Amino acid sequence: MTKIALQFLGAARHVTGTKHLLEIGDTRVLLDCGLVQGPRHIADAQNRKLPIAGRDVDALVLSHAHIDHCGALPRLVKDGYDGTIWCTDATKDMLRMMLMDSAHIQSQDARQLRKRGHDFEPLYNSDDVERTLRLVRSVPYYQPFDVTPQLRVEFLDAGHILGAAIVVMDVDVGTKKRRIVFTGDHGRKNLPILRDPDRIPECDALITESTYGDRIHEQAVDMMAELARIIAEELHDGGRVVVPAFAVGRTQSVVLFLGQLMRDGHLPKLPIYVDSPMSREATRIMGKHPELFDAETQALLKSGHNPLFFDGVTYVADVEESKALNEVRTGVIISASGMCESGRVLHHLSQTVGRREDCVLMVGYQAHGTLGRRLLDGATSVNIYGEPHPVHCKVRSMQGFSAHADWRELMAATRHLAGRCKQVFVVHGEDDPAEAYAGRLRNAGFASVAVPSKFDRIEIA
Ligand SMILES: [Zn+2]
Numbered sequence: 001m002t003k004i005a006l007q008f009l010g011a012a013r014h015v016t017g018t019k020h021l022l023e024i025g026d027t028r029v030l031l032d033c034g035l036v037q038g039p040r041h042i043a044d045a046q047n048r049k050l051p052i053a054g055r056d057v058d059a060l061v062l063s064h065a066h067i068d069h070c071g072a073l074p075r076l077v078k079d080g081y082d083g084t085i086w087c088t089d090a091t092k093d094m095l096r097m098m099l100m101d102s103a104h105i106q107s108q109d110a111r112q113l114r115k116r117g118h119d120f121e122p123l124y125n126s127d128d129v130e131r132t133l134r135l136v137r138s139v140p141y142y143q144p145f146d147v148t149p150q151l152r153v154e155f156l157d158a159g160h161i162l163g164a165a166i167v168v169m170d171v172d173v174g175t176k177k178r179r180i181v182f183t184g185d186h187g188r189k190n191l192p193i194l195r196d197p198d199r200i201p202e203c204d205a206l207i208t209e210s211t212y213g214d215r216i217h218e219q220a221v222d223m224m225a226e227l228a229r230i231i232a233e234e235l236h237d238g239g240r241v242v243v244p245a246f247a248v249g250r251t252q253s254v255v256l257f258l259g260q261l262m263r264d265g266h267l268p269k270l271p272i273y274v275d276s277p278m279s280r281e282a283t284r285i286m287g288k289h290p291e292l293f294d295a296e297t298q299a300l301l302k303s304g305h306n307p308l309f310f311d312g313v314t315y316v317a318d319v320e321e322s323k324a325l326n327e328v329r330t331g332v333i334i335s336a337s338g339m340c341e342s343g344r345v346l347h348h349l350s351q352t353v354g355r356r357e358d359c360v361l362m363v364g365y366q367a368h369g370t371l372g373r374r375l376l377d378g379a380t381s382v383n384i385y386g387e388p389h390p391v392h393c394k395v396r397s398m399q400g401f402s403a404h405a406d407w408r409e410l411m412a413a414t415r416h417l418a419g420r421c422k423q424v425f426v427v428h429g430e431d432d433p434a435e436a437y438a439g440r441l442r443n444a445g446f447a448s449v450a451v452p453s454k455f456d457r458i459e460i461a
Contacts, residue, residue, distance in 0.1 A: 017046065162285065193294065224261060
């Protein structure tokens, strides 16, 4: 009898490097192929030697365009993958930008490291990205399609970033029919701009993320007040606020919130610099897909307000302009990457961490071992570009911006499946949140809940 199994090749008891392998008999379908992020000496080795060879994968289904879900695709292609990469239309639009940026960051890092005498070969270059993009086939939400003769897939809206999908997989091997659902990254209700996540359908097996399986996020109204308070404090201290944020999602949310606070008179007009060449591009792509916006954003646009482009926001394009931001002493600089591991934000941090009047505001998840996490944990000195920098600035954190559901939201999204869904696999969370969420699922009546480790292979009953 044809066996159906899942093997967890990444983001198992971790949050980055998502790769889950669905085996249907001899056919192997990879769900996502993300980059492992974190300290270079650990991440690089894992990204260089992928846990599965490209030629051993028959098809690939991509949940969304965040780099920890798609960033290793060009490496897989370099390594022999030549099948189709399935994703939503908006994810396809995002993918070029994300992967090209990743290739670009790697070549810059390689140059920096070589300057200091380290030999570093990028994981892939822009040619590998082009080859990868030629394999992509996009499908709209809610339109089932055949990935293999035994696997039909449908994308539902995950409400996480533009184009993000909950992946519904119907496996039919004749003697056995099973529905497996992969949450991808599960979004939240009432996030700015995006629609709310779709309801997770009835299924036999569920692969669910658990990034915030042990946390509760702030609500949007409290976030507004908190953001206004932090910015006002900086204005009072005469300093600036540096916000490390990935170009897609969080950056737009922060800009939208600041715009609203200024429009409503809760903050004086102050300059906002979005220093990431990708952010304008991401914003342009969002503009191409108004059909994916929530009702509020559609209404705002209709009334002539653009929530992302308004007086006072500057999207910084070139490097010279970016360096000129050294002179900016008050205002907000939003720059990538979100975990402070690479990109222009490193430069801004090198100028900021030593100044008491300045503030670093974390609005996203900071994985163990990243510079962002060290700052958040109160390090008194950090290395940036290999140089030690004493930390005197304030470091604040607002997790309410998160595009990931907290545990209460995750439970609300899955509870209706208790007693029906026979197997649950909790992934995309570090040990504590993953175990905490698994415990809650068991308490809610789910019979079989596993927190797989990397390389665990489990048969679908
Ligand atoms: Zn994501």
